[in-house]
Amino acid sequence: MYKILKKEDLSEQITLFDIEARDIARKARAGNFFILRTHEEGERIPLTIADYDRGRGTITTVFQKVGRTTHHLGTFKEGDFITDVIGPLGNDSHIENFGRVVCVGGGVGIAPVYPIARALKEAGNKVTSIIGARSKSILFWEEKMRSVSDDLIITTDDGSYGTKAVVTVPLQDILNKEKVDLVVAIGPAVMMKFVCKTTAQYNVKTIVSLNSIMIDATGMCGGCRVEVGGETKYTCVDGPEFDGHAVDFDLLMKRLQAYLPEEHTAMCGGRGNGGK
Amino acid sequence: MGGNDMETKTEEKKTKSRVEMREQPPHVRARNFQEVPYGYSPDEAFEEAGRCLSCKKGPCREGCPVGVDIPGFIGLIKERRYLDASWKVKERNALPAVCGRVCPQELQCESHCLMGIKGKPVAIGNLERFVADYEAANSDMKIPQRPKPTGRKVAVIGSGPGGLTCSVDLANAGHQVTLFEALHKPGGVLIYGIPEFRLPKAIVEREVEYISRLGVDLVRNAVIGKLYTIDELMNGRGYDACFICIGAGLPMFLGIPGENLNGVCSANEYLTRANLMKAYLFPEYETPIKVGKRVAVLGGGNVAMDSARVALRLGAEKVYLIYRRSGAEMPARKAEVHHAREEGIEFVLLTNPTRFIDDGKGNVCAVECIKMELGEPDESGRRRPVPVKGSEFLIEIDVAIPALGTRANPILTKTVPDITVNRSGYIVAEEGTGMTSKPGVFAGGDIVTGSATVILAMGAGRRAANAINDYLKWKHWDMRNNGN
Ligand SMILES: Cc1cc2nc3c(=O)[nH]c(=O)nc-3n(C[C@H](O)[C@H](O)[C@H](O)COP(=O)(O)OP(=O)(O)OC[C@H]3O[C@@H](n4cnc5c(N)ncnc54)[C@H](O)[C@@H]3O)c2cc1C
Ligand SMILES: Cc1cc2nc3c(=O)[nH]c(=O)nc-3n(C[C@H](O)[C@H](O)[C@H](O)COP(=O)(O)OP(=O)(O)OC[C@H]3O[C@@H](n4cnc5c(N)ncnc54)[C@H](O)[C@@H]3O)c2cc1C
Ligand code: SF4
Ligand code: SF4
Ligand code: FES
Numbered sequence: 001m002y003k004i005l006k007k008e009d010l011s012e013q014i015t016l017f018d019i020e021a022r023d024i025a026r027k028a029r030a031g032n033f034f035i036l037r038t039h040e041e042g043e044r045i046p047l048t049i050a051d052y053d054r055g056r057g058t059i060t061t062v063f064q065k066v067g068r069t070t071h072h073l074g075t076f077k078e079g080d081f082i083t084d085v086i087g088p089l090g091n092d093s094h095i096e097n098f099g100r101v102v103c104v105g106g107g108v109g110i111a112p113v114y115p116i117a118r119a120l121k122e123a124g125n126k127v128t129s130i131i132g133a134r135s136k137s138i139l140f141w142e143e144k145m146r147s148v149s150d151d152l153i154i155t156t157d158d159g160s161y162g163t164k165a166v167v168t169v170p171l172q173d174i175l176n177k178e179k180v181d182l183v184v185a186i187g188p189a190v191m192m193k194f195v196c197k198t199t200a201q202y203n204v205k206t207i208v209s210l211n212s213i214m215i216d217a218t219g220m221c222g223g224c225r226v227e228v229g230g231e232t233k234y235t236c237v238d239g240p241e242f243d244g245h246a247v248d249f250d251l252l253m254k255r256l257q258a259y260l261p262e263e264h265t266a267m268c269g270g271r272g273n274g275g276k
Numbered sequence: 277m278g279g280n281d282m283e284t285k286t287e288e289k290k291t292k293s294r295v296e297m298r299e300q301p302p303h304v305r306a307r308n309f310q311e312v313p314y315g316y317s318p319d320e321a322f323e324e325a326g327r328c329l330s331c332k333k334g335p336c337r338e339g340c341p342v343g344v345d346i347p348g349f350i351g352l353i354k355e356r357r358y359l360d361a362s363w364k365v366k367e368r369n370a371l372p373a374v375c376g377r378v379c380p381q382e383l384q385c386e387s388h389c390l391m392g393i394k395g396k397p398v399a400i401g402n403l404e405r406f407v408a409d410y411e412a413a414n415s416d417m418k419i420p421q422r423p424k425p426t427g428r429k430v431a432v433i434g435s436g437p438g439g440l441t442c443s444v445d446l447a448n449a450g451h452q453v454t455l456f457e458a459l460h461k462p463g464g465v466l467i468y469g470i471p472e473f474r475l476p477k478a479i480v481e482r483e484v485e486y487i488s489r490l491g492v493d494l495v496r497n498a499v500i501g502k503l504y505t506i507d508e509l510m511n512g513r514g515y516d517a518c519f520i521c522i523g524a525g526l527p528m529f530l531g532i533p534g535e536n537l538n539g540v541c542s543a544n545e546y547l548t549r550a551n552l553m554k555a556y557l558f559p560e561y562e563t564p565i566k567v568g569k570r571v572a573v574l575g576g577g578n579v580a581m582d583s584a585r586v587a588l589r590l591g592a593e594k595v596y597l598i599y600r601r602s603g604a605e606m607p608a609r610k611a612e613v614h615h616a617r618e619e620g621i622e623f624v625l626l627t628n629p630t631r632f633i634d635d636g637k638g639n640v641c642a643v644e645c646i647k648m649e650l651g652e653p654d655e656s657g658r659r660r661p662v663p664v665k666g667s668e669f670l671i672e673i674d675v676a677i678p679a680l681g682t683r684a685n686p687i688l689t690k691t692v693p694d695i696t697v698n699r700s701g702y703i704v705a706e707e708g709t710g711m712t713s714k715p716g717v718f719a720g721g722d723i724v725t726g727s728a729t730v731i732l733a734m735g736a737g738r739r740a741a742n743a744i745n746d747y748l749k750w751k752h753w754d755m756r757n758n759g760n
Contacts, residue, residue: 023503037460043553043563044460068562084460086497215553215563218458218499219685220525221545225536232529232536237687251536254638258538262564 001081002036005058010140014064014108015074016050022057024049024087030095030115031209031241034059034087035217038072042083045069046214046236048112049088059087062111062140068266089217090240094207097124099181102174103149104167104195105131106187110141112209113186118148120184126150130170132187136161167191168198175202182207185244189256193249200245208244210235210252213259227251294396295324302618306588309472309556312615316406318358325353328398331390336400339388341735344368346385346400353403362411363418365404370444371437371734373412373479374466376405379731380609412482419489423450428748431456431515432492433500433688436464438521438721438733440487445741446519447490451748454515455487456498461552464523466730468552469544471582473589474612477551501688506695506717517716517744520695520703521737524722526683530574534632535678539566539640543575543583543679550586568675570594572643574629575679576606581613583677584621595621596671600628600648600661626650626661630668632676642670682727692717702726709743710736718744 006018024034033048051060065071076082093116101120105113110131121127129149133139134157146152153170154162163170167187174180175198183206185195192208199206212224212235219237226235229246233239297313297320299305305312316324334347344365352361365372379385381401389397428451432443435457446453461467463480488494500506500522509515527542529535546565549555553563571587573580576599587595597616599606602625606613617623626648635641647667650659684701696704696713703712703719710718720736722728 027503041554041561084497086458086460086499088502089499215545215548216459218525218687220527221548222527222529222542223545227536251638255536255538257638258566259564262558262566266559266562266564 031093109187373408441737
């Protein structure tokens with residue numbers, strides 16, 4: 001059982017937890033994720049380790065309520081316990097001094113991009129970050145992102161804050177103006193797809209973190225498979241970060257829909273809140 | 277205690293036919309997840325035991341990888357001393373309720389039974405299952421007295437049958453044992469792979485409770501290699517030895533077009549959803565599974581049979597089992613093939629899938645297959661299937677389950693470079709002891725042998741426990757023994 005030490009609602013749909021998991025915090029690195037199971041009947045879902053505090057023995061995660069498990073998770077309060085927390089999983093982000101990097105975080109993807117931006121900055125890179133959301137009310141971690149970036153650009157789809165644009169617009173501006181050595185993009189699959197389309201025109205290496213459906217997350221089931229450079233890869237053990245220019249995003253998006261009919265039944269017909 | 281002196285006293289006629297276990301009728305069981313056979317009643321067990329000749333040499337024992345005293349325990353059944361019989365089995369086999377159900381007895385103990393020469397062999401597996409179930413129902417769990425602590429700490433990694441057996445033996449030797457398991461539930465394949473209707477999970481849970489009562493500290497959710505490395509366990513955390521028994525859990529795919537379409541999922545994924553996550557109780561349990569109207573399972577082993585029978589029980593209208601060789605070559609246990617046929621699984625033999633067809637929305641809607649014929653024997657001695665030109669045909673399906681075997685999972689081994697693995701990634705370990713190239717680290721089960729059987733993994737667990745005992749006495753290993 002893993003205790004929630006802190007809960008913060010970053011917006012109506014997005015929630016932050018600090019979870020007590022001393023040994024995971026001790027080993028966590030930028031790019032890692034963990035699996036959780038809310039309760040005995042619950043499913044196993046992956047979430048990114050968006051931050052960690054080795055002294056306090058906590059990991060931080062930020063999640064968006066999209067379906068049954070994440071909605072149920074949103075009902076947990078400070079002091080509640082999550083039945084299972086498993087990690088740290090996935091490969092560490094490859095961090096070195098590349099020179100000039102742009103970090104792009106879209107929606108809830110701002111959270112996983114934060115530790116990577118921080119590590120890249122610490123490694124001596126000049127970091128510009130672009131964070132985007134549909135609207136101001138769901139944008140979070142502006143200050144945190146600013147603190148690890150040389151420049152921060154904010155976009156909203158509806159123009160309620162920052163520039164009215166999608167993240168690829170300021171990205172394209174930067175690419176037009178200067179030579180960029182690396183782009184890191186995390187967000188919805190469509191966003192990553194279009195970021196990669198943009199950077200491909202400039203031949204700028206682009207790392208994405210894929211969010212496929214997972215079960216065990218140890219390489220045992222193959223449920224998380226994606227195609228990268230025409231080869232099948234397992235997101236959980238080969239990733240979650242990949243060379244974005246080689247990823248088949250259309251396949252990823254289709255595979256994310258695999259259980260949509262079943263999940264729909266569950267949201268309407270199941271217990272919904274799950275219970276504990 | 278032995279039953280050998282019973283030989284002359286037995287009045288039962290030896291020519292009697294084997295007492296078969298009563299089972300749920302095929303059309304009923306094909307739609308539920310309850311166990312297929314009901315088990316023997318004491319009278320049935322007594323009657324079947326009566327067929328045993330109590331052979332002095334007990335040739336049957338030779339067929340058992342852990343050398344269960346078969347004439348001995350059956351002799352006790354003949355005296356209706358069922359609890360004693362169970363403990364007799366347990367002297368050699370820590371998980372009789374499991375092995376009685378899942379051992380391929382027809383290839384092991386029963387294949388050596390003298391009764392099998394003229395008629396059917398004694399139903400050793402059924403009897404083993406009976407005494408174990410009898411003990412569970414009729415006595416409290418017998419916990420041996422705690423031995424004097426040795427002060428040594430051992431980490432066992434992986435809680436499948438090999439890890440469970442090793443933990444029991446090490447705890448009984450007085451060592452402080454921690455059992456690390458990556459998943460949230462212990463039991464390995466017994467929990468996530470073999471379905472409820474073949475091995476009720478309550479049985480596995482009972483065994484796990486037993487090892488906890490022995491004082492073994494069970495740590496779930498611990499992916500070794502990620503949460504801790506072997507070196508961290510041995511240096512920072514004070515373990516004197518490790519036993520690695522992490523199974524061979526990396527599913528293989530065919531490498532044909534369309535394999536990543538929705539609706540195509542490995543047997544490991546399908547069975548994990550169904551068994552570990554209890555997706556057959558969806559939506560009460562929250563993990564979904566593709567039920568499928570028409571399901572194709574690809575392969576001919578136990579895993580394929582299990583997947584096909586799960587698909588049927590989930591509600592599929594039609595389940596095909598597509599296998600590239602003929603029925604005679606199928607590696608699955610005979611009993612399981614028989615059960616699958618009875619339940620209405622359609623066997624499509626001498627047929628190989630060539631590609632999956634997209635319905636235009638990213639879902640599989642058919643599998644294209646090609647007919648095969650048997651050619652010359654290959655390295656395995658089985659006749660090699662070769663495609664018949666131009667014989668391609670389509671089978672309409674909405675779920676496909678490749679069950680083509682597994683490979684070694686590198687998640688742990690790649691973090692311990694000083695453990696030697698072979699070209700396929702399996703750990704190289706000394707045959708009789710499980711010693712690896714890294715001092716103090718032993719390995720066994722599927723991660724050493726490749727996919728094998730429950731009882732072989734248990735045998736490896738026991739041998740490693742003995743070797744670890746020796747090793748811990750001196751904290752030294754004579755590397756001459758390590759002939760790899
Ligand atoms: C390595 C990794 C890291 C992740 N990190 C985070 C994170 O930090 N924060 C966060 O909010 N989410 C993260 N995700 C996504 C998260 O796992 C899913 O949102 C979650 O599994 C949805 O579960 P659910 O039961 O609430 O929704 P479901 O009922 O399963 O799905 C509801 C809707 O979400 C879609 N969906 C299902 N699975 C995913 C998925 N894996 N990704 C995106 N959409 C999905 C479905 O198509 C459906 O439309 C991560 C995924 C991976 C693989
Ligand atoms: C569907 C199916 C049906 C089968 N049917 C039969 C049958 O009828 N009869 C029979 O005799 N055999 C059968 N087998 C084979 C048998 O189950 C295996 O040979 C046996 O379970 C191997 O035991 P093991 O202890 O080596 O590993 P496993 O049972 O595979 O257990 C390994 C455990 O280690 C854990 N693990 C893996 N990596 C790590 C890590 N890094 N850190 C911590 N833990 C880890 C895994 O989660 C797992 O729990 C079947 C196998 C399958 C898949
Ligand atoms: S453990 Fe398996 S092989 Fe040995 S006697 Fe029992 S059923 Fe037969
Ligand atoms: S070989 Fe058969 S008949 Fe003889 S002791 Fe073994 S089980 Fe009994
Ligand atoms: S989630 Fe099972 S292999 Fe990646």
